[in-house]
Amino acid sequence: MKKYTPYILLFPALALTIFVLVYPLIQNLINSFMDVSLIKGCKGWNGFRNYFNIIHDGVFWLAFKNTCIYAVLGTILSLITGLGIALLLNQELGKINSVLKFLYTIPWVISPVVAGFAWKWLLNDNFGIINHWLQSAGIIKEGITWLGSADTALICVILARVWQFYPFAMVMFLAGLQAIPQEQYEAASIDGANCIRKFFHITLPNLGSVINVLLLLGLIWSFNDFNMVFVMTRGGPINSSMVLPVLVREYSFVHFDLGKGSALSILIFSLLLTLSFIYLKVISQRESI
DSSP states (O other), rough: OGGHHHHHHHHHHHHHIIIIIIIIHHHHHTTTTTTEEETTTTEEETTOOOOOOOHOOOHHHHHHHHHHHHHHHHHHHHHHHHHHHHHHHHHHOOOHHHHHHHHHHHHHHHHHHHHHHHHHHEEEEEEETHHHHHHHSSSSSSSOOOOTTTTTHHHHHHHHHHHHHHHHHHHHHHHHHHSSSSHHHHHHHHOOHHHHHIIIIIIIITTTTHHHHHHHHHHHHHHHOHHHHHHTTOOOOOTTTTTTHHHHIIIIISSSSHHHHHHHHHHHHHHHHHHHHHHHHHHHHHHHO
């Protein structure tokens, strides 16, 4: 009986996982091959028609492009910002160091919905603080419609994403910096290496594993990010900031085509699963060399 005790104790967690994750995924996969509408109900099996309709939808390709830009650019800028602040906080600054660590981690603990609404107010063209500062400085004469313009909407949500994700990267980089043996820097100083050489030949190589993890997590989380974009722009204007998670909602609950929305969510899941597998495979091969 004792050998079955661990499995009995794990069963509630396993059952909850199956109910919350596995069952919805399977049901979503089934719906993607059916003609399902929230208004007309289920009309039956339609094979791969939902997938064909998505591929031939121009909005899908626009959302795919925007999602790639949002994920890649947002992740890279977050890592650069997080690394820069981590290098600063790694210095001996006394008590102010603890205060700065607390202030810099605030964006990470704020709910994405709350953060989205905050940025929406900051970027408001009539009474937003960003336009007020720019007008006070004489840079602009009238308020800019940051979220209402097709040229700036995607850029604004990317900046908001960077603001929210960089604290996580900062904490990870700071932990990695503190794990680097100081003897390496001392030996480099004896050899006459300057700060730039130390950074590229000691700091970055030692942070390689941290960078790999952050890249993978950042791309996955950004690719799946729904809250920030939906709260700030809802994919507008004219789909200029439309991303795939928001498009799933548009298909399912605006056009009431649940089958098409399910098919798109399966495509997103398959794409991320494939990219994650390839990425981890490449990284493991590099580390084994």
